[in-house]
Amino acid sequence: MALEKIKNELWFREELYPNFSQALKVSKVLFSKISRDKKGKTIQKILIFDNLRFGRVLALDNIVQFTELDEKYYHEPLVHCSLFSHPNPNHILIIGGGDGGALREVVKHPVKSIDLVDIDKDVITLTKKYFPDFTQNAWHDPRLKIHIEDGADFVKKTKKKYDVIILDTPDPVGPAIPLFKTGFYLDCKKILAPEGILMRQTGSSILQPEEMPSNFRQMQELFPEVQVFLTSVPTYVGGYFTFVAAALKKGLFSKPIKKRFNKLKLETAWYTPQMHKASTILPRELEGSLLKTEYGIELVADFYDCDYSVLTSKEKLYQFPIELCKIIKMKPFQKPFVADFGYKLSKTAGPSLVQLIESSSITCHLSPHWRTVSLNIFSCESFEAEKAFQFSKGFFGAGRGVAFLLKRGSPVFRKELDIVEIKIPKGK
Numbered sequence: 564m565a566l567e568k569i570k571n572e573l574w575f576r577e578e579l580y581p582n583f584s585q586a587l588k589v590s591k592v593l594f595s596k597i598s599r600d601k602k603g604k605t606i607q608k609i610l611i612f613d614n615l616r617f618g619r620v621l622a623l624d625n626i627v628q629f630t631e632l633d634e635k636y637y638h639e640p641l642v643h644c645s646l647f648s649h650p651n652p653n654h655i656l657i658i659g660g661g662d663g664g665a666l667r668e669v670v671k672h673p674v675k676s677i678d679l680v681d682i683d684k685d686v687i688t689l690t691k692k693y694f695p696d697f698t699q700n701a702w703h704d705p706r707l708k709i710h711i712e713d714g715a716d717f718v719k720k721t722k723k724k725y726d727v728i729i730l731d732t733p734d735p736v737g738p739a740i741p742l743f744k745t746g747f748y749l750d751c752k753k754i755l756a757p758e759g760i761l762m763r764q765t766g767s768s769i770l771q772p773e774e775m776p777s778n779f780r781q782m783q784e785l786f787p788e789v790q791v792f793l794t795s796v797p798t799y800v801g802g803y804f805t806f807v808a809a810a811l812k813k814g815l816f817s818k819p820i821k822k823r824f825n826k827l828k829l830e831t832a833w834y835t836p837q838m839h840k841a842s843t844i845l846p847r848e849l850e851g852s853l854l855k856t857e858y859g860i861e862l863v864a865d866f867y868d869c870d871y872s873v874l875t876s877k878e879k880l881y882q883f884p885i886e887l888c889k890i891i892k893m894k895p896f897q898k899p900f901v902a903d904f905g906y907k908l909s910k911t912a913g914p915s916l917v918q919l920i921e922s923s924s925i926t927c928h929l930s931p932h933w934r935t936v937s938l939n940i941f942s943c944e945s946f947e948a949e950k951a952f953q954f955s956k957g958f959f960g961a962g963r964g965v966a967f968l969l970k971r972g973s974p975v976f977r978k979e980l981d982i983v984e985i986k987i988p989k990g991k
Contacts, residue, residue: 565577565610565622565625566589566592566610572588573588573589573592574586574587574588574589575587575588575589575610575612575614575620575622577622577625577626577627578625579626579770580767580770580771580801583770583800583801585798585800587612587614587616587617587620587627587798588614588615588616589612589613589614590612590613590614590615591612591613592610592611592612593611593612593613593619593693594609594610594611594689594693595608595609595610595611596608596609596685597609598683598685598686600682606682606683606685607623607624607683608623608624608625609621609622609623609683609685609686609689610622610623610625611689611693614630616632617630617631617632617633617797617798618630618631618632619631619693619694620798621662621686621690621694623686623733624733626733627798627799628662628733629662629664629798630798631694631697632797633796633797633798634664634697634796635831635832635833636794636795636796636797636804636833637664637764637794637796637799637804638664638665638667638668638731639668639831639832639833639834640792640794640806640833640834640838640842641665641668641729641731641762641764641806642665642668642669642729643668643829643831643834643839644762644792644806644808644834644839644842645727645729645760645762645808646669646672646674646727647820647823647824647836647839648760648790648808648810648815648816648818648820649726649727649758649759649760649815650758650815650818651726651758652672652674652726652727652760653674653675653676653726654674654675654676654678654723654724654725654726654727654756655669655674655676655677655678655725655726655727655728655729656677656678656680656718656723656725656727656728656729656754657669657677657678657679657680657729657731658680658681658714658717658718658728658729658730658731658732658742659680659681659714659730659731659732659733659742660679660681660729660731661679661681661683661684661686661687661690662686662687662690662694662697663687663690663691663694663697663698663701663702664697664698664731665729665731666679666698666701666702666704666707667697667698667699667701669701669729670701670704670706670707671827671829671830672827672829673827674706675706676706676708677704677706677707677708678708678710678721678723678725679707679708679709679710680710680712680714680717681709681710681711681714682711682712682713682714683711684711687702687709687711714730714732714742714747715742715744715747715750718747718750718751718753718754719750721754723754724754724755724756724759725754725755725756725759726755726756726758726759726760727759727760727761727762728751728754728755728759728760728761728762729762729763730742730761730762730763730764731764732763732764743778745781745784745785748761748781748782748785749785752785752786752811755811756811757811757812758810758811758812758815759810759811760808760809760810760811760815761782761786761808761809761810762806762807762808763778763806763807763808764804764805764806765778765779765791765805765806765807766801766804766805767799767800767801767802767803767804767805768793768801768802768803768804768805768849769801769802769803770800770801770802771801772852774805775791775805775807775849775852776852776853778807779791779807779853780853782807782809785809786809786810786811787810787811787812787813788809788810788812788813788814788815788816789807789808789809789810790807790808790809790810790816790843791805791806791807791808791843791845791849791853792805792806792807792808792842792843793805793806793842793843793844793845793849794806794833794842803846803849805849816843820836820839821836824836858943858971858972859922859923859941859942859943859944859971859972860941860942860945860946860948860968860969860970860971861939861940861941861942861968861969861971862938862939862940862941862946862948862951862952862966862967862968862969863938863939863966863967863968863969864936864937864938864939864952864955864964864965864966864967865935865936865937865938865964865965865966866935866936866938866955866956866959866961866963866964867934867935867961867962867963867964868934868961868962868963869929869934869935869936869959869960869961869962870934870959870960870961871931871934873958873959873960874913874914874929874930874931874934874936874959875931877901877914880899880901880914880916880929881898881899881901883899883916883927883955883958883959884899884916884918884925884927885899885918886954886958887918887925887940887951887954887955887958888918888920888925890947890950890951890954891940891942891946891947891950891951892946893920893921893922893942893944893946894920894921895918895919895920895921896919896920896921897919899916899917899918900916900917900918901914901915901916902914902915903915912930912932913928913929913930913931913932914928914929915927915928915929916928916929920942921944922942922943922944923941923942923943924939924941925938925939925940925941926938926939926941927939936955936959936961938955941971948966948968952964952966
């Protein structure tokens, strides 16, 4: 339960991350409801309450979406860093953003049209009621058109082209999950105008360390230029809070913006041209993380002088991947597949083994004729490769073996591959 009593006081506890939680003292619960769509299907839990330090708070599915005190540190960089990066933004699409915070910042710009798409009409209705001054009449702007539907469905069917798409989405849970998939970004790319920009939040640098680098890589695969922006939001705990922006044209994120900013005379609390530039400068650790993303790791091992009786035992071969999964702490998916169908092709032929695991697969080819085993363990999760190697060597009774640990799918071309070689001398 997000709401709990501690010493006769009511607290809201957010447990978004493993091994960590934050709590806000509740002075008054204003609203609590499970929202549903037209068919009665559950969308999310909506909670609005007062806190004496942060003011009024909106939480969805027990996760803080914004507080009155610190929301500007999120909404201003989200909107202005994207709109000022575009040379002439006229048509804007906001996916999510039912609280109106991003909308409030967008209407400060001389854009021609704003489409706001949110799956939950209750969020819009309730923020209008319980945060009456929050959007500064942005909901009544004549350029605005509201669409109550799934954002992923909207971008698939719309024929309109947008200069800037702002993804003001919650974390990838519940109804927001489809908005984090590559297929969704491909659909967004199709509806961007020639100099279009897409901006999205990518979470905490400390508590979600893989979120920003992996999404940066995801955008790199789709767009010519990608830029990270940083901010700090007290109730979005865990170091820097990050955004990733992607552009269809190179050079947009480095163009001067001060003259345009001064001409518009925007009223902002966080955003200035200086803060815009400062937010693109990453600490060394985060900058380095952009180069380290890879699809997974693979242990490639060959074993020699193996026990002939093990290589020819079907019972042992079925037993091997089950025990190996325990060693590398990976959950097996279904039973192992063992087949010996290529014996006519060469004297090196022998059984092949496949075990699907929760993060990829284990494959193995065995040659009783040469008493060798060729093993591959591929995983998008880390595992203790040396333990896997030593266990496999012992299981097959190998006299010697060699192994390489490869990083797969890295975006950076390396003259020398990232390989860790493990050699075990004969007889040891």
